[in-house]
Amino acid sequence: MSSAIESVDITDANAVAAGTNKPVRRVVAGGVAGKLMGYKAMVNITADELAKENLNTLLARDREEKLKYSKQKHISEQPWTFGNWHQHVNWLNFVLVLAIPIMGFALATRCPLQWKTAVLGVTLYILGGLSITGGYHRLWAHKAYSAHLPLRLFYAFFGAGCVEGSIKWWGHSHRVHHRYTDTRRDPYDARRGFWYSHMGWMLEKPNPRYRARADISDLVDDWVVRAQHRHYISLMLFVAFILPCLIAGYFWNDYLGGFIYAGIFKAFVIQQATFCVNSLAHWIGEQPFDDTRTPRDHILTAFVTFGEGYHNFHHEFPSDYRNAIKWYQYDPTKILIWASSKIGLAYNLKTFSQNAIEQGLVQQQQKKLDRMKASLNWGTPLSSLPVWDKEYFFEKSKETKGLVLISGIVHDVSGFITEHPGGAPLIRTSTGKDATTAFSGGVYAHSNAAHNLLATMRIAVIKDGDVDADTFKVQEQLLRRKKGDF
Amino acid sequence: MSSAIESVDITDANAVAAGTNKPVRRVVAGGVAGKLMGYKAMVNITADELAKENLNTLLARDREEKLKYSKQKHISEQPWTFGNWHQHVNWLNFVLVLAIPIMGFALATRCPLQWKTAVLGVTLYILGGLSITGGYHRLWAHKAYSAHLPLRLFYAFFGAGCVEGSIKWWGHSHRVHHRYTDTRRDPYDARRGFWYSHMGWMLEKPNPRYRARADISDLVDDWVVRAQHRHYISLMLFVAFILPCLIAGYFWNDYLGGFIYAGIFKAFVIQQATFCVNSLAHWIGEQPFDDTRTPRDHILTAFVTFGEGYHNFHHEFPSDYRNAIKWYQYDPTKILIWASSKIGLAYNLKTFSQNAIEQGLVQQQQKKLDRMKASLNWGTPLSSLPVWDKEYFFEKSKETKGLVLISGIVHDVSGFITEHPGGAPLIRTSTGKDATTAFSGGVYAHSNAAHNLLATMRIAVIKDGDVDADTFKVQEQLLRRKKGDF
Numbered sequence: 001m002s003s004a005i006e007s008v009d010i011t012d013a014n015a016v017a018a019g020t021n022k023p024v025r026r027v028v029a030g031g032v033a034g035k036l037m038g039y040k041a042m043v044n045i046t047a048d049e050l051a052k053e054n055l056n057t058l059l060a061r062d063r064e065e066k067l068k069y070s071k072q073k074h075i076s077e078q079p080w081t082f083g084n085w086h087q088h089v090n091w092l093n094f095v096l097v098l099a100i101p102i103m104g105f106a107l108a109t110r111c112p113l114q115w116k117t118a119v120l121g122v123t124l125y126i127l128g129g130l131s132i133t134g135g136y137h138r139l140w141a142h143k144a145y146s147a148h149l150p151l152r153l154f155y156a157f158f159g160a161g162c163v164e165g166s167i168k169w170w171g172h173s174h175r176v177h178h179r180y181t182d183t184r185r186d187p188y189d190a191r192r193g194f195w196y197s198h199m200g201w202m203l204e205k206p207n208p209r210y211r212a213r214a215d216i217s218d219l220v221d222d223w224v225v226r227a228q229h230r231h232y233i234s235l236m237l238f239v240a241f242i243l244p245c246l247i248a249g250y251f252w253n254d255y256l257g258g259f260i261y262a263g264i265f266k267a268f269v270i271q272q273a274t275f276c277v278n279s280l281a282h283w284i285g286e287q288p289f290d291d292t293r294t295p296r297d298h299i300l301t302a303f304v305t306f307g308e309g310y311h312n313f314h315h316e317f318p319s320d321y322r323n324a325i326k327w328y329q330y331d332p333t334k335i336l337i338w339a340s341s342k343i344g345l346a347y348n349l350k351t352f353s354q355n356a357i358e359q360g361l362v363q364q365q366q367k368k369l370d371r372m373k374a375s376l377n378w379g380t381p382l383s384s385l386p387v388w389d390k391e392y393f394f395e396k397s398k399e400t401k402g403l404v405l406i407s408g409i410v411h412d413v414s415g416f417i418t419e420h421p422g423g424a425p426l427i428r429t430s431t432g433k434d435a436t437t438a439f440s441g442g443v444y445a446h447s448n449a450a451h452n453l454l455a456t457m458r459i460a461v462i463k464d465g466d467v468d469a470d471t472f473k474v475q476e477q478l479l480r481r482k483k484g485d486f
Numbered sequence: 487m488s489s490a491i492e493s494v495d496i497t498d499a500n501a502v503a504a505g506t507n508k509p510v511r512r513v514v515a516g517g518v519a520g521k522l523m524g525y526k527a528m529v530n531i532t533a534d535e536l537a538k539e540n541l542n543t544l545l546a547r548d549r550e551e552k553l554k555y556s557k558q559k560h561i562s563e564q565p566w567t568f569g570n571w572h573q574h575v576n577w578l579n580f581v582l583v584l585a586i587p588i589m590g591f592a593l594a595t596r597c598p599l600q601w602k603t604a605v606l607g608v609t610l611y612i613l614g615g616l617s618i619t620g621g622y623h624r625l626w627a628h629k630a631y632s633a634h635l636p637l638r639l640f641y642a643f644f645g646a647g648c649v650e651g652s653i654k655w656w657g658h659s660h661r662v663h664h665r666y667t668d669t670r671r672d673p674y675d676a677r678r679g680f681w682y683s684h685m686g687w688m689l690e691k692p693n694p695r696y697r698a699r700a701d702i703s704d705l706v707d708d709w710v711v712r713a714q715h716r717h718y719i720s721l722m723l724f725v726a727f728i729l730p731c732l733i734a735g736y737f738w739n740d741y742l743g744g745f746i747y748a749g750i751f752k753a754f755v756i757q758q759a760t761f762c763v764n765s766l767a768h769w770i771g772e773q774p775f776d777d778t779r780t781p782r783d784h785i786l787t788a789f790v791t792f793g794e795g796y797h798n799f800h801h802e803f804p805s806d807y808r809n810a811i812k813w814y815q816y817d818p819t820k821i822l823i824w825a826s827s828k829i830g831l832a833y834n835l836k837t838f839s840q841n842a843i844e845q846g847l848v849q850q851q852q853k854k855l856d857r858m859k860a861s862l863n864w865g866t867p868l869s870s871l872p873v874w875d876k877e878y879f880f881e882k883s884k885e886t887k888g889l890v891l892i893s894g895i896v897h898d899v900s901g902f903i904t905e906h907p908g909g910a911p912l913i914r915t916s917t918g919k920d921a922t923t924a925f926s927g928g929v930y931a932h933s934n935a936a937h938n939l940l941a942t943m944r945i946a947v948i949k950d951g952d953v954d955a956d957t958f959k960v961q962e963q964l965l966r967r968k969k970g971d972f
């Protein structure tokens with residue numbers, strides 16, 4: 001005998017997946033705002049720490065923390081009380097996704113919206129939104145295609161203005177989300193409720209017990225990503241708030257309006273739209289490709305997220321540059337990428353094969369069908385039926401006036417005689433007899449429905465009979481043989 | 487051993503089905519027009535002949551005819567020529583379904599349509615159409631429910647005005663159609679083309695080789711049916727043409743208009759609509775219940791036929807008083823029957839069980855799915871793969887850099903390494919090894935789609951390995967075991 005085949009070392013492979021098996025380039029986060037949308041336990045690990053750490057030190061620290069929390073529980077494991085609620089809250093995120101927008105709403109009462117400012121806001125909303133979906137998400141987090149410098153600069157610039165953190169942070173937590181979907185390690189774990197997956201997860205401190213890592217060394221290899229991360233705070237403030245303020249002020253003297261509407265409001269709307277991918281897209285809609293996990297397809301989610309709403313597809317085929325595959329589905333991000341490739345700004349667009357896509361569809365439909373089948377009455381399975389010998393059938397036929405033998409199976413049709421669409425006399429002629437041929441084309445080739453009905457009337461199987469449960473198939477064989485007659 | 491169970495005598499049973507096993511009431515056909523929509527070979531058998539004939543005389547005559555046609559071919563078996571075309575045509579039907587309408591169109595040029603006459607025509611069209619669908623078809627031909635005298639009189643009266651023959655004739659050929667659907671015995675055999683099933687069948691003489699009979703003794707038991715049949719010609723002429731002429735003439739002095747529009751035109755439209763059930767309903771639309779025969783469901787057919795367009799359903803469930811089962815489908819005939827039952831005019835409404843209906847849907851969907859499945863690549867079946875022992879796997883792994891063992895199956899992933907959405911390094915770590923656990927949750931619980939992809943890369947099976955082709959199921963079992971981890 002040969003020796004066993006070596007198994008992949010799970011610990012080593014996890015280190016590869018987390019990117020902790022090799023030194024990672026040092027990239028210093030650009031201040032607190034760079035950490036938005038990463039959660040605290042993750043924020044505590046800086047890039048250089050990641051680089052230095054190997055699996056053993058990580059494991060050692062996990063053990064340490066476990067010990068610590070076995071004595072004193074982490075804040076996330078304690079109930080919310082009047083005394084500790086402020087410890088539960090992630091105040092940085094609170095300011096960036098709630099306090100600033102509320103301030104914006106308050107200021108808005110003093111500043112009427114001008115239509116030029118509105119147009120500016122909508123324009124920046126579109127540029128920012130597409131930078132998140134086409135850039136942050138499909139380009140960087142999923143490597144669904146490659147992009148030349150101008151497009152990457154565009155994405156990094158306008159993406160920063162969405163106040164959702166740097167590409168590096170965003171890509172990391174998104175990869176963790178895909179890798180750990182619907183587990184406690186999933187940062188936006190949809191199983192914990194709509195609110196939690198929408199904003200709750202970023203407003204309260206998470207449990208470090210469930211920390212997770214994903215390899216993002218390929219992101220850090222891109223100088224655009226590194227530069228954006230380093231200068232994130234200033235870039236974000238400039239693109240998100242100062243730029244719209246200056247444009248609206250310089251050209252039509254609406255500094256405050258530009259700040260409020262094309263700045264704060266725009267950022268708020270983009271944030272909410274992005275959050276919808278984590279909440280709505282895991283809650284409403286169909287699951288045409290797989291229903292073992294929460295992601296769902298819904299046109300509504302697609303509308304608010306520039307086409308990211310076909311999320312059931314996306315979780316099955318994450319590195320496909322498309323989210324929608326049918327022409328009538330709404331996926332402007334896909335069109336942007338496709339158009340960019342036509343003018344040479346994007347290349348290497350990845351798609352999953354049509355075969356793989358249709359396999360998913362077929363398997364999911366099969367599941368649904370199996371569920372429907374299980375809820376219907378298909379007649380007693382033959383193996384659960386009593387076996388009668390012929391003598392017993394004769395005897396019984398004298399007592400009960402509605403026994404008909406078809407395909408080696410005894411059916412009690414007494415309750416159906418007067419219901420028979422072909423008339424009572426024909427069934428009466430057949431009771432106590434073998435009606436296989438008559439029923440299967442000799443007199444009338446019954447519909448598939450009639451064969452189903454017949455099965456529900458099974459009561460016994462004839463010993464040594466030519467038994468076949470699929471009477472419709474038996475009929476088709478009989479008909480094929482007598483084809484010449486027609 | 488017991489003696490064999492007697493089989494149903496096919497000849498006897500066919501006699502029962504044809505109604506030739508017992509004397510049938512004598513009902514004299516009311517002139518040539520009563521025979522409309524029956525075809526010539528049928529028309530030659532009058533009701534009293536049927537009553538006198540037993541199976542033996544029928545068989546004898548069949549033999550006789552066979553002999554006759556073996557010498558001289560029946561007109562229907564001869565090609566159409568300049569010399570014999572007038573022998574091919576069924577002139578009675580030609581007059582009733584083509585000549586009269588053409589005459590009507592010609593007269594119409596001289597007689598402008600008045601709106602009152604139009605309303606009368608539409609009213610009579612509705613009353614006539616519903617009498618065919620609710621009366622001729624569902625009540626009498628299919629016994630889908632029972633009706634009290636007033637409703638039967640209503641149907642018989644307005645049904646006569648549709649110039650489609652008597653209930654007796656109509657019901658007979660319709661039962662033959664259902665019993666012999668898609669065979670040469672089917673009077674409107676859809677397999678012979680759209681035109682043939684629409685009107686061709688009644689305009690040319692059929693081949694008596696394919697004559698067929700159905701038992702209609704239950705129809706003849708109804709005195710309304712007998713009376714209508716006896717007086718058909720006068721009743722038809724009166725209801726179809728004279729009545730609308732008189733009404734329009736007496737009340738708004740439009741005798742000619744009443745005759746043309748509310749008489750001839752109305753009859754023409756109803757005829758065409760009815761013919762559509764034989765043609766359109768076997769040609770356009772979906773087959774949600776069964777696709778082994780031609781009938782189809784289509785909203786368009788339903789619209790022109792007062793709801794008879796769900797013909798795939800109808801051929802599976804002919805004695806169901808409904809044709810449409812969903813609330814949003816158009817079936818006014820069903821509503822008429824249902825409303826009649828609410829006011830006591832109809833009773834004993836028959837439906838097939840929801841179970842039987844859903845069984846049909848499920849089976850048909852399964853067929854479609856199986857067809858789709860068969861067109862996709864699911865990877866080489868394990869039984870067609872070579873069996874490698876472990877030694878051979880080691881050896882091969884040295885040559886080819888992309889062999890991965892998962893679930894006892896060897897996969898060649900070399901072409902996929904750089905395509906891997908989880909990154910190339912993870913696959914590289916796994917080559918030459920058993921990656922079952924890593925692939926199935928140890929590092930990442932792959933999507934169903936990934937498992938499908940994996941299957942397409944199979945190249946061999948490991949001897950004495952723990953082989954399972956359903957790697958997704960294997961993964962789900964593994965995940966269930968380590969549930970506690972999340």
Ligand code: HEM
Binds near residue numbers: 438802803
């Ligand atoms: C024993 C159980 C039987 C069941 C459950 C049954 C069921 C049905 C059903 C559901 C139909 C409606 C049409 C269709 O679905 O195809 C039908 C019609 C008919 N059946 Fe049966 N049948 C039985 C036995 C027989 C036998 C033994 C005969 C002949 C000896 C027979 C002859 C006919 C005929 C002639 C029709 C009329 C076809 C038509 O006009 O649509 N049936 N039967």
Ligand code: HEM
Binds near residue numbers: 935
């Ligand atoms: C050998 C054949 C393999 C195939 C065909 C394959 C296929 C895929 C596919 C299609 C995805 C996209 C996400 C999904 O569909 O679930 C994926 C992601 C991934 N795979 Fe694999 N994989 C293979 C091997 C491996 C191995 C051996 C490992 C681990 C040792 C691994 C780890 C991962 C990880 C970590 C991801 C990223 C999850 C994410 O961010 O979405 N894969 N793989």
Ligand SMILES: [Fe+2]
Binds near residue numbers: 277278295311315
């Ligand atoms: Fe998601």
Ligand SMILES: [Fe+2]
Binds near residue numbers: 174178
């Ligand atoms: Fe994603």
Ligand SMILES: [Fe+2]
Binds near residue numbers: 763768781797801
């Ligand atoms: Fe039909």
Ligand SMILES: [Fe+2]
Binds near residue numbers: 623627664800
């Ligand atoms: Fe019918």
